[in-house]
Amino acid sequence: MAATTQDQAGRVWLITGTSTGFGRALAEAVLARGGRVVATAREVSTVKDLAERAPRRVLPARLDVTDPASVRQAVDAAIAEFNQIDVVVNNAGHGLIGALEELSLEQARAVLETNLFGVLTVTRAVLPHMRARRQGHFVQMSSVGGVVGNPGHAIYATSKFALEGMSEALAGEVAPFGIRVLIVEPGPFRTEFAGRSMTFADPIPDYAETPAGALRARFRAQDGRQPNDPARAAAIIIDMVSADRAPLRVPLGPEAVRRIREKLQRQLAELDQWESTLVDTRY
Numbered sequence: 001m002a003a004t005t006q007d008q009a010g011r012v013w014l015i016t017g018t019s020t021g022f023g024r025a026l027a028e029a030v031l032a033r034g035g036r037v038v039a040t041a042r043e044v045s046t047v048k049d050l051a052e053r054a055p056r057r058v059l060p061a062r063l064d065v066t067d068p069a070s071v072r073q074a075v076d077a078a079i080a081e082f083n084q085i086d087v088v089v090n091n092a093g094h095g096l097i098g099a100l101e102e103l104s105l106e107q108a109r110a111v112l113e114t115n116l117f118g119v120l121t122v123t124r125a126v127l128p129h130m131r132a133r134r135q136g137h138f139v140q141m142s143s144v145g146g147v148v149g150n151p152g153h154a155i156y157a158t159s160k161f162a163l164e165g166m167s168e169a170l171a172g173e174v175a176p177f178g179i180r181v182l183i184v185e186p187g188p189f190r191t192e193f194a195g196r197s198m199t200f201a202d203p204i205p206d207y208a209e210t211p212a213g214a215l216r217a218r219f220r221a222q223d224g225r226q227p228n229d230p231a232r233a234a235a236i237i238i239d240m241v242s243a244d245r246a247p248l249r250v251p252l253g254p255e256a257v258r259r260i261r262e263k264l265q266r267q268l269a270e271l272d273q274w275e276s277t278l279v280d281t282r283y
Contacts, residue, residue, distance in 0.1 A: 008035035017092030019046035021191035025230035038078040065118025090119040098201025099212035115159035144256040152215030187256035188226040228253040
């Protein structure tokens with residue numbers, strides 16, 4: 001299923017959050033395979049180096065997913081420059097560590113505005129273009145945290161669970177138009193997610209010795225030590241987009257595959273155990 005340079009030649013990828021992490025790794029991998037990239041970030045200066053490397057194949061564009069006007073402008077610029085958008089990678093996002101009680105409403109809303117409503121805004125902005133062309137692909141960057149809710153990461157899980165539900169429904173809605181959806185669920189990769197992109201709620205001492213408190217300590221310690229390579233993730237994502245058939249959900253890394261399998265197995269076991277009670281609902 002490996003993609004070749006010819007697989008991406010001429011294809012246009014619009015990627016949010018291209019300055020670092022998965023967004024940067026994907027942009028570099030797409031360019032290496034002959035594709036074109038609309039490299040977006042809140043600060044355009046952080047992606048101009050990509051345009052200097054491949055000036056005819058990279059359009060740097062300011063895009064803040066929480067600002068609908070900037071989203072429309074970036075999409076319009078992409079179509080004006082390249083006449084098409086083939087793949088959208090909804091990658092921009094950030095985390096917030098803290099037990100639910102430790103979070104302020106302002107902090108919670110900020111995560112949802114970026115991780116959920118930002119994806120909704122970008123997706124809706126590009127859909128009319130893809131629907132008119134009867135082709136296209138959305139890559140929704142979720143997380144193992146979009147399947148398994150970690151204590152201490154409640155609002156992040158909220159945003160990613162919601163993203164997965166939205167994207168699963170979207171896949172069914174747009175399939176008749178030749179548009180596909182890929183939900184990517186990475187485990188720990190060596191990006192800046194656990195560092196610069198992570199914020200921490202003010203702690204409540206009672207939670208210090210709980211699983212939520214342990215997660216806070218673990219995230220602080222793992223930055224720069226994550227075992228998985230974003231470049232390998234980028235290669236797998238491009239291969240999945242290039243494949244004639246691909247699963248809706250793509251867990252990435254052995255940790256993600258293991259934790260998601262364990263979660264699903266537990267759910268099935270509970271369903272089997274309680275089924276006779278749960279189905280006894282008829283008049």
